[in-house]
Amino acid sequence: MPPRRACDTCYKRKIQCLIKTQGDPCDWCDSQGLTCTFDRVIQKDPNKRTTSDVVQELSRRVETLEEALQTALTNSTNMSVGGPSPWSEPASLRFASSPITRQPVISPIGVSPSTRSKAVYKLCRCHIGTNWYFKGIGILSDRGWQWISDGAGERVFLDNFDIFGNPAPSLGPVSFSETPRVLPPRAICAHVVELFFKSKTAVIFPFLERGLFEGTLTCRELFFCKWASQKTRGQCREAAVSFASACRMVCDLGGHFPLSRPAIFPQHIPTFDDQTRLHIRRLFWICYCYDKDMSLRTDKPPLLTSDHCDISDAEDQTLWYHSLPRDTNLARIKENASNILCSPRAFKYTEGELLAHVRQLDDELEEWRLSVNASYRPRLSISSDLVFGLPASLSERDRMKERTYFINLQLDYLFTIINIHTLVRKCGDLEENLPDDLHSVVHSSADLSIEASRSIFRILDQIVELWEEDALWIVSHYAPMAAMPLFMNILIHPLGSSADNDLHILSSISKITRKIPSDRLPMEEIEHIQEISEFVMELVRLSHSAAWKVKRGEREHDLDIIHT
Structure with missing residues (x-):
């Protein structure tokens, strides 16, 4: 992770300061043969809270989570074979009296403790999807990687995730125990x-x-x-x-x-x-x-x-x-x-055929939306206070089912909007401007996918408190995908009228994931939701860097318009 404070040279040049080992010079100073110093005095208004402050605060929170996670991993690997049974119930489970707590201790089956290795499952394309383009360039391709780097003026650390290569996870050594496999009691x-x-x-x-x-x-x-x-x-x-x-x-x-x-x-x-x-x-x-x-x-x-x-x-x-x-x-x-x-x-498809198909599918989607009962009819724009409006006569279980149906319907509709309309960014050529009429149509469709992304984040922020740890799957299923239209729009228009608000929405992933109770979640799920948060925060960092590159006059304000 980059240091919390850039060296004097990198700070002056407004570039990323990368220090691999504490005490060593940063990459830039080392490559230029410069002395890496930290002598400047930082004077900052304590009452002024900038976007950079928000990003740094969120980065510190991620570091705290990483330290807590490492401590938990250390404690789990230090457990002896005679530790808690794999069938035993967590102490925090609200059903205190159960047959699970009365079972004898059973050692893990199949893999010996000395050779057990933790599998690493990185965020990959099945989480964020593959339908991300800009003027014919696939964002998840090598050219797309370079396009992101050029637009942000930063090294792209998305290679920490599997979205570009999508390789299979490595398999650790496995030894099989002679102990017969035992199924849990009925x-x-x-x-x-x-x-x-x-x-x-x-x-x-x-x-x-x-x-x-x-x-x-x-x-x-x-x-x-x-x-x-x-x-x-x-x-x-x-x-x-x-x-x-x-x-x-x-x-x-x-x-x-x-x-x-x-x-x-x-x-x-x-x-x-x-x-x-x-x-x-x-x-x-x-x-x-x-x-x-x-x-x-x-x-x-x-x-x-x-x-x-x-x-x-x-x-x-x-x-x-x-x-x-x-x-x-x-x-x-x-x-x-x-x-x-x-x-x-x-x-x-030609560009005209693609846009015609998108319009046809949008008409089908709108016809379906209007056919839904008005009480559950999904909307494109969701405010920060999602109202369910359920009858008071319903039991708690039925109320949960009604809420689940309403939320799933809303999220599924927004998911479909994004995946239909974001494909209009296939249109065009990187070296040429789109015709005015085509540019207007592409912009309108892209705006629909962007608004759907904003609504998904607003919904996720509310359902975490409603579903608690059960919201994990919903967040992991929708958040990475919903982040992409917002990120791409900020990268294309870093100083656009909605850029600051969209950057704030992206940054909310840290708050959303922190609100998910983790005391009853297995370690794999904690790691997965942490990685989703880190992925979105990396998009925030790149978006922030793109804005500074525009302010320094090192790139055009809008990447979709070529000035000749």
């Missing part, structure tokens, strides 16, 4: 499931059916739970494998067929009772909706398509209304958007 499993049903996570991820679980936990639910766990920990590659297995398994069970079976039914699909069929169909819709999220975000082909799946009952609100974490009709629009904007043929 009482422990039942207790953990009961905690799940009572948590807000069960509303966000409705994978289990209480009536069906009493018999057995089948493989289909296992893959769903595994996928959700990996997704929450930022393990995108592992989550993709688990999700693909879950999709295939749901189709093997006939979930891609509607509840009203056709006269001739495939022979390989088993027969179930009505409750089980409804549950499998619900799991199919969960797969279908999240599949469209990933396809639109990453440009990868969808696993489930309307060509091979019957989605005719998406309109049946009596079956799916409020029972799913995503809206089925909106998912169908996202499938259409993925086919039109993210398929290989999308790279052959």
Whole structure:
């Protein structure tokens, strides 16, 4: 991390001061053969709080979190084999009396303590998406890397994250113990499931059916739970494998067929009772909706398509209304958007064709939005005080479901707005100005994606207090992606009228992530949410540097206009 105070030379030149080892000269002084000194006297108005002060304060907070994290990691690695059981309940869990606390100590299975290594899962493209362009340049490409560096006038430290290379994580040495693998007792499993049903996570991820679980936990639910766990920990590659297995398994069970079976039914699909069929169909819709999220975000082909799946009952609100974490009709629009904007043929569109497709999808999205009940209808602009307006007669559990439906609908709508409209930045050539009429259309679409990003951050700031640690998945799913349109707009227009406000919104990620209670979160989830905060704060640093580069007269005020 850069020092809190730049040396005299770097301060005078207004460049980044990089010191690899304390006591050594910085990179710039060392390369120029200069003496690296810190002799200047800093006089600053204590009542004046600049953007630089905010960034430095947030950087200090990140350092404090890093120190606390390192201490926690040290304590966890010093635990002996006879330490707490992997099935034991954390002391802070509010269900104090449980069968878990009465179990004997069990040593970790499968990997010996001496060889156990901590896997590192870095923030990668599945978190922020791949649809980021400026005048035909892919922002996550090598040219995009250089474009960011030129615009900010700084070294780009985004290589600390996997968004450019997206390599597979290295596998540490693993030794298998001769001790037989022991499954947890049934009482422990039942207790953990009961905690799940009572948590807000069960509303966000409705994978289990209480009536069906009493018999057995089948493989289909296992893959769903595994996928959700990996997704929450930022393990995108592992989550993709688990999700693909879950999709295939749901189709093997006939979930891609509607509840009203056709006269001739495939022979390989088993027969179930009505409750089980409804549950499998619900799991199919969960797969279908999240599949469209990933396809639109990453440009990868969808696993489930309307060509091979019957989605005719998406309109049946009596079956799916409020029972799913995503809206089925909106998912169908996202499938259409993925086919039109993210398929290989999308790279052959002319600029006029691309803008026409974006307008067509925007019309479909607006038609869907107006069809939603007025009480839940999503909006593009969200104020800082999100009002739910729920009936007082609802139970606490029903109120939570209603809030979850409302928030998910709002975030999903904003997510779709961003992924449709941000692609207009493909238009143009880096060396030429866009025609005035085309520039106006591109600017209008980009403004929609930027406003959607602002609204996502305002929502995240409020739901953390509502969902507490269960907000982790929502923040990790939306925050990195929502940060990109704001960052790109600031980089293009560092001194624009909205730049300061957008920089403040980006900086709010530190406050949002700090509000997530961590006492009951596993270390992988704490590290993941910390890395998201660090990623967004790196975007803040680059945005701040771009503004200073403009003020020094070292670049144009607006990168989308070439002055000849």
